[in-house]
């Protein structure tokens with residue numbers, strides 16, 4: 001079979017690029033210890049309501065201006081449905097799900113996670129501006145998905 005010289009160069013270029021990209025991914029994964037986001041803390045999804053700290057979901061004040069918020073995302077609500085924070089608070093959000101995959105997106109912020117059964121996901125945000133922030137599920141989870149939201153009041 002005859003392959004034109006340019007065709008052969010183009011195939012060599014494609015194979016070389018594939019090797020370069022795979023090498024970059026391999027080096028990043030091993031040398032820089034890069035892993036897929038989240039999924040670092042496991043939880044039994046059938047026992048979320050009995051597993052601390054998700055047995056008492058809500059806001060914890062660690063120190064002045066520092067908070068942790070534990071959320072359970074479930075069909076079709078977030079628990080807690082509302083929290084109130086002072087302006088300037090830094091909050092680490094922890095979220096898990098006992099049923100199906102949900103989204104955890106706080107509008108007007110960069111907090112954007114997935115709530116995956118069996119895993120605890122987390123993200124930290126500092127609320128520098130006051131107002132009412134809408135926490136929404138942005139991962140279709142069933143017939144009541146459009147009603148799945150919560151509020152974060154920052155005053």
Ligand SMILES: [Cu+2]
Nearest residue numbers: 137139141145
């Ligand atoms: Cu949803």
